[in-house]
Amino acid sequence: MAHYKLMDLASVIRSKNSGPYELTFDVIFKDFETYYKVRDAKVINAEMFAKLYSIPVEDILNVVYFDPAKAMKVTIVRPIPSGALGETDVYGAQQHAPLMKYEFDL
Numbered sequence: 001m002a003h004y005k006l007m008d009l010a011s012v013i014r015s016k017n018s019g020p021y022e023l024t025f026d027v028i029f030k031d032f033e034t035y036y037k038v039r040d041a042k043v044i045n046a047e048m049f050a051k052l053y054s055i056p057v058e059d060i061l062n063v064v065y066f067d068p069a070k071a072m073k074v075t076i077v078r079p080i081p082s083g084a085l086g087e088t089d090v091y092g093a094q095q096h097a098p099l100m101k102y103e104f105d106l
Contacts (some may be wrong), residue, residue, distance in 0.1 A: 006044075006102040009034050015095035018075050020082040022061065023092045025049075025099055028071040035070035043104050049074050052098050 007013060012028035027044065029035035038044065046060040059077040066072065080087040089095060 001105045003103065003105050006104070007100045009038065012071075013096050013100050015092050015099075017078075017082055017092040021078050023076050023078050023095055025074045025076075025096055026071060027073075027099070028069060032070050035067075037106055039065045039067075039072070041106055043106060044072055044074065044102075046074075048102075049076070052102060055079070 006027065009029055010027050011030045012026060015023055015025045018024040029038065044063065046057050046063050049060055049063070050057040053076070055076060060074065061077065062073065062075040064073045064075075078092070082090055082092065
């Protein structure tokens with residue numbers, strides 16, 4: 001078993017709006033071999049994501065692996081609606097930092 005950082009295995013890690021009440025996180029892996037290993041081990045799952053972002057697991061709406069693109073997507077309930085008072089990232093494009101730092105054994 002080896003230790004990995006997600007940012008070393010992915011070519012893209014990003015976040016963005018998925019409407020005013022949801023955020024979507026995308027991870028596109030560098031190669032299919034790594035993608036399949038991560039997918040099959042379910043390294044990124046609802047429980048892990050909820051813990052990483054300190055949100056209830058019920059706020060994880062979807063965790064989807066998409067084989068043709070060697071990618072996965074997580075959609076969550078946005079803590080504060082886009083553009084609402086107190087919200088600091090209207091486009092949701094700055095929420096991926098915890099995911100970039102995610103480390104795991106595989």
